[in-house]
Each structure stands twice: as C-alpha cells, then as structure tokens.
Amino acid sequence: MDVSPLTLNRISVYLRCLRRLHEDGVSRISSQQLANKFHLSATQIRKDLTQLGGSGIRGVGYEVQPLIRRLTGALGLDQKHSLAVVGMGAMGSAFTRHIGFNHGSFQVAAGFDHDAAKIGQKVGDIVVKPTSAIGVVIPQLDIKIGIIAVPREAAQDLADRLVAAGTRSILNFAPVRLENSNGVHIRNVDVRIYLEELVFYLGADER
Amino acid sequence: MDVSPLTLNRISVYLRCLRRLHEDGVSRISSQQLANKFHLSATQIRKDLTQLGGSGIRGVGYEVQPLIRRLTGALGLDQKHSLAVVGMGAMGSAFTRHIGFNHGSFQVAAGFDHDAAKIGQKVGDIVVKPTSAIGVVIPQLDIKIGIIAVPREAAQDLADRLVAAGTRSILNFAPVRLENSNGVHIRNVDVRIYLEELVFYLGADER
Numbered sequence: 389m390d391v392s393p394l395t396l397n398r399i400s401v402y403l404r405c406l407r408r409l410h411e412d413g414v415s416r417i418s419s420q421q422l423a424n425k426f427h428l429s430a431t432q433i434r435k436d437l438t439q440l441g442g443s444g445i446r447g448v449g450y451e452v453q454p455l456i457r458r459l460t461g462a463l464g465l466d467q468k469h470s471l472a473v474v475g476m477g478a479m480g481s482a483f484t485r486h487i488g489f490n491h492g493s494f495q496v497a498a499g500f501d502h503d504a505a506k507i508g509q510k511v512g513d514i515v516v517k518p519t520s521a522i523g524v525v526i527p528q529l530d531i532k533i534g535i536i537a538v539p540r541e542a543a544q545d546l547a548d549r550l551v552a553a554g555t556r557s558i559l560n561f562a563p564v565r566l567e568n569s570n571g572v573h574i575r576n577v578d579v580r581i582y583l584e585e586l587v588f589y590l591g592a593d594e595r
Numbered sequence: 596m597d598v599s600p601l602t603l604n605r606i607s608v609y610l611r612c613l614r615r616l617h618e619d620g621v622s623r624i625s626s627q628q629l630a631n632k633f634h635l636s637a638t639q640i641r642k643d644l645t646q647l648g649g650s651g652i653r654g655v656g657y658e659v660q661p662l663i664r665r666l667t668g669a670l671g672l673d674q675k676h677s678l679a680v681v682g683m684g685a686m687g688s689a690f691t692r693h694i695g696f697n698h699g700s701f702q703v704a705a706g707f708d709h710d711a712a713k714i715g716q717k718v719g720d721i722v723v724k725p726t727s728a729i730g731v732v733i734p735q736l737d738i739k740i741g742i743i744a745v746p747r748e749a750a751q752d753l754a755d756r757l758v759a760a761g762t763r764s765i766l767n768f769a770p771v772r773l774e775n776s777n778g779v780h781i782r783n784v785d786v787r788i789y790l791e792e793l794v795f796y797l798g799a800d801e802r
Contacts, residue, residue: 391795393792396791396792396795397788397792400787400788400791400792401772401788403791404770426772463791463794463795464794464795464797465791465794469790469794469797471790478688478689478692478693479689479693481685481689482685482686482688482689483786485685486685486686486786487786487790493790493791493794494787494790532797533790533793533794533797556797557793557794557796557797558793559786559789559790559793563611565608565633573793573796573797575789575792575793577784577786577789578607579690579693579694579766579784580607580701581604581607581608582766582782582784583676583678583694583701583740583766584603584607584610584670584672584700585600585603585604585607585782586740586764586765586766586780586782587670587671587672587676587700587740587764588598588603588670588671589764589780590671590676590739590740590763590764590780
C-alpha cells in the first residue's frame, strides 16, 4: 500500500476521534460531520478512508465500530508493538512513563543508558540496561521500533547499533537529523524546531 | 513575510547546521555543499535563503557567520523568549529541564500544575505555581509562548486560559488537537501519531 506520511497522520487523527465517538456511544458518522471536526473537506476524508478500505453508505455515513477496526488493522495497530528507548535522561524517562500509561498498542520493552548510575534503576515498568547490551537484547525481544533520546553526539552511533541489532523504525528526539540507512524508516522530532517556528509566527504579527 | 511552515522547518535545520560549521571553523559554504548535507537541491536552498534575505556570491557561496546572523534575526531568535509550561508531569518536567540545558534563545520562565504535591517544588530553574495563577503570572512576565503538557481532558481549558492571559503561540503535547482561536498559532505534537506512522511503515514491508 502506498500511503503518504501526511495521509497517514490524518488517518491517525481520524482514528483517535472515532475511538472517542465510540466511547461516547456514537455508532454512525457522515464524512461531512468528520469534515467539520477536522476543518477538512468531506471529499478529502472519503478519499483517505477509501484508500485504507473503509467504505461509507450514501446518506447514512460510516459505521463507527467497523471503521475503527478497519483503520486499526490497516495501520498495524491490532498488534502490540515493543519499543526500545535509548537514553534514560529526562526525555527518555518521560517517554517511557508516558507510553506505559497511555497507549494500548505500544509498550516499552527495554531501556538503555551508558550511565552506570542509571543502569539497574527502574523506570516505569522496565529496568535500565547498559547500551552495550543493545546487540543482545533487541533481537532477543524482537524489538522493531527504537526511540533515540540521547545527546546529539551519541545519536547516530546508537541508531546504527539499533539498526544492526534488527530495529527497523526509529523515532529520534536528539537535535540532529539521523542518516537513514538500509530502508530503515526514521522520524526526526526536534522540539527546538517547533519552538523556532512558534517564535517566527509571533514575530510575523509585528512585521 | 509569508513563509510556509515547511520552509521554516528547513531554515531551522540550515541554521543548526550553519552554527555547527561555524563552531568547526568553516567560514564559507556553497549552496551545493549545503544541498549535499540535506539531500535537497541547491536551487531549493538558494530559494529558501533568498526568501529570508540571505545572499550568496556566485562561485564563492555563502559567508557562514553573516548568514547565521541573518537567519537568526529573520526567525526572531536574536531575542530571548520566555516560555510557560503547563503540566509538570513527566513530559512537562523533561521539557523544562531539556530547554533549560540546551538552548540559548529560550528559557522556561514559569511552570504550572494543579497538583498540590507539585506546587512549590523546584523543576530545573523554576518553582512550580498553581494553574490558578496563570492569569496573573503570564502578563506579569510577558510570556507569549505556552507549552501544554497535561492530560487530554484538561488541555483545551488550560490553552484557553493561557490565551486569555496573553499567550500567542502554543506547543501542545497533549494527545488532542487544540482549537485555534484569536489568531493564536498552535502546533500539536502528538508522539503517538509518530509511533503509529512508524508502525505503518514497518507493516508496509510485509504487505
């Protein structure tokens, strides 16, 4: 299936909204009602949903629960996914606790740090392991998704070690763009870039 | 100046790279060399830089230091920006410490929580205040940028209170899309959406 990252982000947002509608007891919704919620056109929404195999009925709309099941399956969220977090500083620990609390499809199965003071400590549900164990632990637990939350200088090396151990997708919080290798999918999330964007729009009011 | 968020993100990345080049003692760089670093076309880079008033010399390239100054000013980063963090849980505390450590243009000037156990505690350089103080503290410290790091249910109300108190840009980590009001610029950062994207691309290999 060839779906762009932007479409995927919209699907992810629809799914979250549909889950909430379902919790609130809503069983059907039209593409126009969805469109109003997201400030998108109904045509766009129908196109996105059709692409993932969701089909509505003219004049009736979408059945919420089957659509949730369909999108969940299409996104691969009907399975549990194990994550490894590399870097157990403020960011990595926050992420580990946040995911542990909040989300059904994801669990942090391993956390690594090179700091002897952190190794052996408990964070959320896991016990921190040394980064030297990456090559053993990742294949053992069959972890395909890695989170990088280390300083810039260490990020590329640790990403490479994750990939060598079998990780195939990486979410990177380090303030550096990681080089993508071997068809591994990397998503860079640099909080400072978002802040700089906000500042720019602040200033734009005065220009 | 009318600059799209995508252009802005690229500029932010160029700026980070230029700062590093400057630290490494590089004084000039061509658009082609920049292009190679970012896997973009040299034409794209020249277009982006021209838009913010940066000009290179044919056959010579860009002078690194003046270009840094130019981009820093264009992005509004030549001033110090005060941030308020609302929600001093794992995410808000991590953010506060991370920004405190890492970045010259930003400082967390205030942090809020409604939990009595957190109020009065020190996080990084600040002392946590009750959310009831938002209306007083935000104008007092002239804070224009707010960070929302609270559970979904509380996010919209707290964002509205920030805006009512004078905040004009919001970075939202709560897993809900905030409604944008009064020309306030809101950037939603939902880590779970990024994770779902990674899972999709994992699965795409097998489909």
